[in-house]
Each structure stands twice: as C-alpha cells, then as structure tokens.
Amino acid sequence: MSETLNPTVAEADEESLARLRYRKALARKKRKEREAAGEIKELNITAMMDMMTILLVFLLKSFASSSAAITASEDVRPPVSSTRATPKDTVAITVTPKNILVGDKEVMRLQNGQLPADKLQGRLVLPLDAALKKEVEKLKYIAERNPSAPFSRELSVIADKKIPYDMLLTVLYTAGQNELENYRFVVLQKEGE
Structure with missing residues (x-):
C-alpha cells in the first residue's frame, strides 16, 4: 500500500508543480x-x-505684437530725446563711427570715420545701395503675397550722435534712391519720461 501511495503522492506533487508553473507563467x-x-x-x-x-499661432501673434528690436552696441550711442513714439519694425540702417550696417549685416567699413571715396558715386553709397536693393526686393515680394504686410517705404536710421550730418544725408539719399522715403531716427528716451 505504501508503494501505491508514493506514486500518487509523486503524481500529486508533479501536478501541483505543473499548476504552480502554469500560474507563474500566467501571472508573468x-x-x-x-x-x-x-x-x-x-x-x-x-x-x-x-x-x-x-x-505656431502663439509665436506668430507674439512676433507680430513685438516692437522693433535694436541691438545695443558700444559703437552706437544714439542721441537722447523726449519723444514718446515707439519704434516700428522696418528696414534698419545703423551708422557707427566704424561701419554701416543694414539690419545686422555689415555693408561697409568707414575709413577714419569717413565714407571711402572709391565706394561713392556722387552721393550714392554703392555697397549700401546694393544691400538696400535686396531688402526692398524682399519686402516687395512679401507684400505681393501678404496683403496684411504692405511695403511701407519706411526706414529706421540708428546713428551715433557723433556722426556728421553730411554723412547722414548721403545715407538718406542712398535710401531714397531705393524707394525708402519715410525715415525715422531712432533715439534713446530720456530717463524718467
């Protein structure tokens, strides 16, 4: 009788082990x-x-509502004014004692604070003329495809307060030859106003 129990106990153990393995596999x-x-x-x-x-809508909306960004530089110290007008986002020409920039790109270097004679044709500054032609073409291209951004013919002039008036006239003449007739001088607002 003990011999018959052992095989059934062994079978029962195997069966319970198989069930245990099955449960573990099922749980896994x-x-x-x-x-x-x-x-x-x-x-x-x-x-x-x-x-x-x-x-995209958020970024376009926040970009459209931002005012003109002007890069501060040690070379440019605009004059101080009591104006309350805010600058517009337009083509920007920066005139420093060392160079002339359109936007952030240097167009030409000045020699001893003067326009180089070989870069002038009468009152027309040739490198500035070429750079402004590209900017105007770009603005006209945008205006053709986007009626909400018309070509306004506006220009912002950021000039150091020590730049001679004659040089500014030459720069404005060159801008006028490129259909940029409405210009504004960027100035610093007086403290406390």
Whole structure:
C-alpha cells in the first residue's frame, strides 16, 4: 500500500508543480500585458498637429505684437530725446563711427570715420545701395503675397550722435534712391519720461 501511495503522492506533487508553473507563467504573461498597455507603440499625429498649430499661432501673434528690436552696441550711442513714439519694425540702417550696417549685416567699413571715396558715386553709397536693393526686393515680394504686410517705404536710421550730418544725408539719399522715403531716427528716451 505504501508503494501505491508514493506514486500518487509523486503524481500529486508533479501536478501541483505543473499548476504552480502554469500560474507563474500566467501571472508573468498578465504582468507583461499590463506593462505593454502603458507603452506608446505609435504616435498620434492628429494631437501633435493640433499642438504645433497652437504653438505656431502663439509665436506668430507674439512676433507680430513685438516692437522693433535694436541691438545695443558700444559703437552706437544714439542721441537722447523726449519723444514718446515707439519704434516700428522696418528696414534698419545703423551708422557707427566704424561701419554701416543694414539690419545686422555689415555693408561697409568707414575709413577714419569717413565714407571711402572709391565706394561713392556722387552721393550714392554703392555697397549700401546694393544691400538696400535686396531688402526692398524682399519686402516687395512679401507684400505681393501678404496683403496684411504692405511695403511701407519706411526706414529706421540708428546713428551715433557723433556722426556728421553730411554723412547722414548721403545715407538718406542712398535710401531714397531705393524707394525708402519715410525715415525715422531712432533715439534713446530720456530717463524718467
């Protein structure tokens, strides 16, 4: 009788071990399924496009409402004024004692604070003329395709207070030859106003 019990006990142990292995395998499978359910297998492109559209609108709106950005430099010290007008975002010419810039790009270097004679044709500054032609073409191209951004023919002149008036007239003459007829001088506002 003891011989018959041993095989049944052994079979019972094997059967319970098989059940235990099955339960462990089942638990492992369920755990992996739970973990896999939390994983992102593919991106939802619709939600991403919605997010990008919102960001684009926000950035365009904040860019459109910002005033003109003027880069501060040791070379340029604009005169001080009591004006309350705010600068507009236009083509900007910066005249320093060392060089002339259109936007942030240097167009030409001055020699001893003067315009080089070989770069002049009468009152026309040739490198400045070429740079302004490119800017005006770009603005006209934008105006053709975007009616809300018309070509305003406006120019902002940022000049050091020590720049001679005759040089400013030459720069303004060159700008006028490129259809930039409405100009504003950028000045610093007096403290406390």
